[in-house]
Amino acid sequence: MKIKIVSLVRSLFTGACAALFVTQLLAADSPREHLSLDANWKFHLGDNWPNALHLDKAGASGGPASEKFNDTAWRSLDLPHDWAIELPFDRTSDTSHGFKPVGPGFPKNSVGWYRRTFDLPAEDSGKRIWLQFDGVFRDATVWVNGWLVKRHEGGYYPFREDITDIAHFGGQNTVTVKVDASKFEGWFYEGAGIYRHVWLDKTAPVAIAPDGIFVHTEFNDNVPEGPASICIETRILNPPTNSRAMKITHKLIAPNGNGIAETLPNFEPLPPPALYAKPVSKSQEDFRQMIVLRPNLRVEHTPGVPFRLPRMPRYQMPKMDFIGGFSPPMETQADIELWSPESPKLYKLITTVEVDGKIVDRKETEFGIRTFAFDVTNGFLLNGKHYELYGTCNHQDMAGVGAALPDALQNFRVAKLKEFGCNAYRTSHNPPTPELLDACDHLGMIVMDESRLLGSDEENLRKWESQIRRDRNHASVGIWSVANEEFSVQSTPQAGNVARTMQNLVKQLDPTRPVTYAAPQGDTFDGINGVIEVRGWNYNVGRQMESYHAKHPTQPEVGTEQASTVTTRGIYKDDAQRGYVSAYDARGTQTAERWWSYFADRPWLSGGFV
CATH class of the missing domain: 2.60.40.10 (Immunoglobulins)
Structure with a gap:
C-alpha cells in the first residue's frame, strides 16, 4: 500500500x-521550549485570605496574590498534588467522595493556595510565554507577578494563558493559584488541588x-x-x-x-x-x-x-x-x-x-494510521473489520494517591487492563489527562473520550472544543462521548438540540470519529437518543434492545456501561469486619455474566464497557 x-x-x-x-x-x-513547572511549589491549606482578590485596579490583589508575600512558612511540595487524599477519613463526609472531609460542609478543608517562582533569562525577551495547567480541581484563580490572569471553573479541563506582557525577563516571576474545591462536580472521588501537570511554554512570535x-x-x-x-x-x-x-x-x-x-x-x-x-x-x-x-x-x-x-x-x-x-x-x-x-x-x-x-x-x-467506524450489522469496526470491544469504565483516581497520579501509574493501569484481556477504556466521566492517552497510544487501548457535562452554552462548547483539539491526534481515541446519564433532561427536545450541537462540533473539528451518548434508557428514541450517531446502552439487556434495534435499523449501537459489580480482588468470601466483598460475580447493578452472554451473540451491539 x-x-x-x-x-x-x-x-x-x-x-x-x-x-x-x-x-x-x-x-x-x-x-520551542516545553518546561515542567511541577517542582518546588509552596502550599497552604485554608482560606486565610478570603479578600485577596481585588477587582478595582490591575495588580492590586493582596495576600498570597501579591509578589511580596512571604510564603516561607508554607509547606513545600511537588505536583501533581491532591490534598483531599491526605485528609483523615470522616464518617460525616460524602460517601461517594471517599469519606474525605472536603467539599460542601467542610469549608476549612476546601480551599488551598499554591505559590511558585521561576526565572526568565533576559534573552527570552521577544518570545511568547505561555502558562498551562492540565487540570485543577476545582475552581482556579491564577495570578502572575501580582496580575490576575485567569479564573477557571471546572476540574477536568486544561487551561492556558499567554503571560508574555506581564513577565519579568531577566528576573524572577511569581505564580499564585487559589484552588476552591467547595463544590462537587461528580458523584465519585474527585480530589482537590493542582492534580495534573503545569507547564511553561516558550515560543517565537x-x-x-x-x-x-x-x-x-x-x-x-x-x-x-x-x-x-x-x-x-x-x-x-x-x-x-x-x-x-x-x-x-x-x-x-x-x-x-x-x-x-x-x-x-x-x-x-x-x-x-x-x-x-x-x-x-x-x-x-x-x-x-x-x-x-x-x-x-x-x-x-x-x-x-x-x-x-x-x-x-x-x-x-x-x-x-x-x-x-x-x-x-x-x-x-x-x-x-x-x-x-x-x-x-x-x-x-x-x-x-x-x-x-x-x-x-x-x-x-x-x-496512528487506522480507521474507526460503526456498522449497523457488524457493530464496531477497526480498520474495516468487526472488532469486539472488551472495555472498562475508569475513574481517574487510584488508591494511595487519589487524583494525583504519577505518569508511571497511567502506564501501569493500562498494562494491567490489557493483561486482563481488555482492549478499550472509557474515561468515565470526564476528559482524561494527556498521559493516560499516551499510555493507550503506545500500549494499545481504544479510548472512549468523554465530556464532563452536556451543554451547548459558550463556555461548555469552549471546553468541549479544547478537549477535542487536544486529544484528536491520539491514535487510541476511537469514539467521542458527549455526556453520561443526564437523567433529568435526556428525553427532552432541548437535550436533543444540545447533543446535536456538541456532535456537530465534533464533526467540524474531527470528521474521522463517531459520537455517542451513554444512555441509561430502554426502548426510547426521544431527546438525545434521537439525534446521536451511535446509541449507547447503560445497564439494559434484553427485549428492549431487540425492539429498539428493529425500530431503528440505521443507527449503530454500543454498550457504553453494562455492569457494575462490587468485589475485592482475590477474596472469595464476604468479611464485613475487614471490609471485604466476595470477588464472585454476584453483587452489583448488573453482573458481567448476564450482559456479556447476551452481547456475545449480537455483533451489532459492538461489545461494551463495564
Missing part, C-alpha cells in the same frame, strides 16, 4: 502580511498555535486498502505587526524511525507590497500558488481556481483564517503499518516553521 500525503494547511493568524509556502525540512532543533496541528488518515470507503491519504492541518499564530515570509514543512517518520515522506509542493511568495493574491495554475502536475495574506483577511481557496482578493479598509477586515490546499499530493511506496491494540504502531509528524530562512518552531506529533 502507498501513503499519499495530502498537504492541507490551515493557518490561523492573529493578523499579518505573510506569504505561505512549503520547503524542505532543515535539520535544526526547535526554539510566529509559532504553531496551541493544539494547532491535526493529522489524520483517509482511505476510500474508510477501509485501509489502497493508498492512505495523510491529511494535515496546521494553525499558526502570528502577531498583528509581523510582516514576513513564512515556510511550513511536514515530514513523516515511520514506526521504525525512518523518514518516509516530506511535503514538497512548489510554492512561491508574492512580494510584500502586493495588494492582491493571484494564484497561478499551470497543470495538476506543475502547480504554483502565489499568495500574500493581508492582515485580518479571510480567504478560502481551492487549488487551481483563480481568485482575487478585494480591497477593503483595514478597520473593516475580519479575523483572517487562511485555508489552503497544496497540490498535487505526494506519494511514497512505504508499506502502511496499521495501529491496533494488538499492534500499536505509531507514526510521527515533524512540523517545521521557518521565517526569513530561520527555523522558529518545530513540533513532533505522534499519530
Whole structure:
C-alpha cells in the first residue's frame, strides 16, 4: 500500500502580511521550549485570605496574590498534588467522595493556595510565554507577578494563558493559584488541588498555535486498502505587526524511525507590497500558488481556481483564517503499518516553521494510521473489520494517591487492563489527562473520550472544543462521548438540540470519529437518543434492545456501561469486619455474566464497557 500525503494547511493568524509556502525540512532543533513547572511549589491549606482578590485596579490583589508575600512558612511540595487524599477519613463526609472531609460542609478543608517562582533569562525577551495547567480541581484563580490572569471553573479541563506582557525577563516571576474545591462536580472521588501537570511554554512570535496541528488518515470507503491519504492541518499564530515570509514543512517518520515522506509542493511568495493574491495554475502536475495574506483577511481557496482578493479598509477586515490546499499530493511506496491494540504502531509528524530562512518552531506529533467506524450489522469496526470491544469504565483516581497520579501509574493501569484481556477504556466521566492517552497510544487501548457535562452554552462548547483539539491526534481515541446519564433532561427536545450541537462540533473539528451518548434508557428514541450517531446502552439487556434495534435499523449501537459489580480482588468470601466483598460475580447493578452472554451473540451491539 502507498501513503499519499495530502498537504492541507490551515493557518490561523492573529493578523499579518505573510506569504505561505512549503520547503524542505532543515535539520535544526526547535526554539520551542516545553518546561515542567511541577517542582518546588509552596502550599497552604485554608482560606486565610478570603479578600485577596481585588477587582478595582490591575495588580492590586493582596495576600498570597501579591509578589511580596512571604510564603516561607508554607509547606513545600511537588505536583501533581491532591490534598483531599491526605485528609483523615470522616464518617460525616460524602460517601461517594471517599469519606474525605472536603467539599460542601467542610469549608476549612476546601480551599488551598499554591505559590511558585521561576526565572526568565533576559534573552527570552521577544518570545511568547505561555502558562498551562492540565487540570485543577476545582475552581482556579491564577495570578502572575501580582496580575490576575485567569479564573477557571471546572476540574477536568486544561487551561492556558499567554503571560508574555506581564513577565519579568531577566528576573524572577511569581505564580499564585487559589484552588476552591467547595463544590462537587461528580458523584465519585474527585480530589482537590493542582492534580495534573503545569507547564511553561516558550515560543517565537510566529509559532504553531496551541493544539494547532491535526493529522489524520483517509482511505476510500474508510477501509485501509489502497493508498492512505495523510491529511494535515496546521494553525499558526502570528502577531498583528509581523510582516514576513513564512515556510511550513511536514515530514513523516515511520514506526521504525525512518523518514518516509516530506511535503514538497512548489510554492512561491508574492512580494510584500502586493495588494492582491493571484494564484497561478499551470497543470495538476506543475502547480504554483502565489499568495500574500493581508492582515485580518479571510480567504478560502481551492487549488487551481483563480481568485482575487478585494480591497477593503483595514478597520473593516475580519479575523483572517487562511485555508489552503497544496497540490498535487505526494506519494511514497512505504508499506502502511496499521495501529491496533494488538499492534500499536505509531507514526510521527515533524512540523517545521521557518521565517526569513530561520527555523522558529518545530513540533513532533505522534499519530496512528487506522480507521474507526460503526456498522449497523457488524457493530464496531477497526480498520474495516468487526472488532469486539472488551472495555472498562475508569475513574481517574487510584488508591494511595487519589487524583494525583504519577505518569508511571497511567502506564501501569493500562498494562494491567490489557493483561486482563481488555482492549478499550472509557474515561468515565470526564476528559482524561494527556498521559493516560499516551499510555493507550503506545500500549494499545481504544479510548472512549468523554465530556464532563452536556451543554451547548459558550463556555461548555469552549471546553468541549479544547478537549477535542487536544486529544484528536491520539491514535487510541476511537469514539467521542458527549455526556453520561443526564437523567433529568435526556428525553427532552432541548437535550436533543444540545447533543446535536456538541456532535456537530465534533464533526467540524474531527470528521474521522463517531459520537455517542451513554444512555441509561430502554426502548426510547426521544431527546438525545434521537439525534446521536451511535446509541449507547447503560445497564439494559434484553427485549428492549431487540425492539429498539428493529425500530431503528440505521443507527449503530454500543454498550457504553453494562455492569457494575462490587468485589475485592482475590477474596472469595464476604468479611464485613475487614471490609471485604466476595470477588464472585454476584453483587452489583448488573453482573458481567448476564450482559456479556447476551452481547456475545449480537455483533451489532459492538461489545461494551463495564
